[in-house]
Amino acid sequence: MIKQLSVFVQNEIGSLANVTSVLKDNMINLRAIASFDTPEFAILRIVVDQPEKAKEVLNAGGFAVKVTEAVAVELEDKPGELDGMFRVIADAKLGVNYIYSIVLRNGKVPLMIVNTEDLTKTASVLKEHGYIVAEQEDVNA
């Protein structure tokens, strides 16, 4: 599994840029970003090459950050791949909370990041069905 950072941000002009500028200033590379908003606030979810350092510098910048595990699945670029993955998860009676993706991986296949109520079980059923679940090293490089 990989590490994902969830950052609390207010729904205000410039609030996303405040996060990304802290990362840029510390030479941290973003691999994936997704924002889930409500009228008042948003949770910004990011995958980076240096999760521990990212949390440290974001905390220093005054942000509330939660580091959680995330299941990242390698998907080939062909029809039905995503559908197959969702079926495996649904058959295991797991509900998907959210997904987002890492597309650009220097020639490697894209990664789909998927969150459910049981990440360990999700990772294992996917592996059982032949899917490759990425580890943090895979996104660091």
Added chain:
Amino acid sequence: MIWNETKECMSRDEIHKLQSVRLSKMVDRVYHNVEFYRKKMQQMGLEPGDIVSIDDLKKLPFTTKNDLRDNYPFGLFAVPQSEVVRIHASSGTTGKATVVGYTRKDIDLWQECVARVLAMAGVGPQDKIQVAYGYGLFTGGLGLHYGAENLGATVIPMSSGNTQKLITMMQDFGVTAIACTPSYLLHIAETLEEAGQINNIQLKAAICGAEPWTENMRKEIEAKLHLKAYDIYGLSEILGPGVAADCEYHKGLHVYEDHFVPEIINPDTLEPCKEGEVGELVFTTLTKEALPLFRYRTKDLTSITYDKCECGRTLARIDRFKGRSDDMLIIRGVNVFPSQVETALLEIAETSPHYMLIVDRINNLDTLEVQVEVEERFFSDEIRQLESLTKKIAHVLQSALGLSVKVKLVEPKTIQRSEGKAKRVIDNRKLI
């Protein structure tokens, strides 16, 4: 019309005499019936016989809201409970309510004062009046209700809340007077405007109070609704609405000095201010039976004049309020202390003590937003959890304040920290 010309137009000499007689009787009664004041007077070496004239008033001890709280609920009552016919209460700073009581005679006095206010606003037995203050523990609804009945007007006890029903009845009944907060009246005016019904009403007078308002708001209300708007003042500790009100000249609020003695003091030195000088308003009740109070500090800042008014009344007039000497806010008629918010937030484990109150007036209705910082140790990755935290905070604050509150979660450390007294309130209502 002057409801009680004998009392409202006495010469200053007669007022002095009447107040002196009433004060010395009152002090004697309180000394023998209220342990709190007896002890205070004894500590000061003061005996009831030392108070013979209203000029001796300054010898008496002050009373504060804390004293009422410390003697919660009935410790300051000067009559046996069997003589108390009514209780009212307002929310206090630490969750405990400020409780006030009335004897039958106190209720009579109250309805006399409110009748004077209404008569001063040109309301009479021929009028139909909607009372749109909240009914219940709050003194606004029942206070105006009994006063209007005493006057002989036809009272429609709307209470607060249902604007549509209020407007329907206003039109169907041919209502001629209304009592409510000024901001609510503006809201009613806008609702009427939107419905194209603003010229389809027969209102001629509005008696507005329970929150601070400006001369500009009066002008706006009068222009929109084609009526005369009057200012009514009161506080439950002293009586409820009807302690003072303004006449058609709007040159300050006449205080019913035959029942309540106003003083203006410097809130820091507690020394009396000169006539016309702004300070804290202090009241002594002269006739109240259940809850007589010496020199109650209202925390309201104003000035006073004793000049005879053009309307013919000789009663002293207090000026429009200039603010508060404490941090109390009045939001939709509800008294709110920032410390109440703090206490309530402390009860919720997931919140930090950093908060900010943003008060605003949107479409003429006061709004309260409470900003609370998200703490990382309670921050969850789930939106659902943050939303339920928002709801939980709103619920706790609503029950603590008696007021609906909009809660906004903000990023950590975005609320200003300060070395001294933290700034907890941003009041965007333009009142002065």
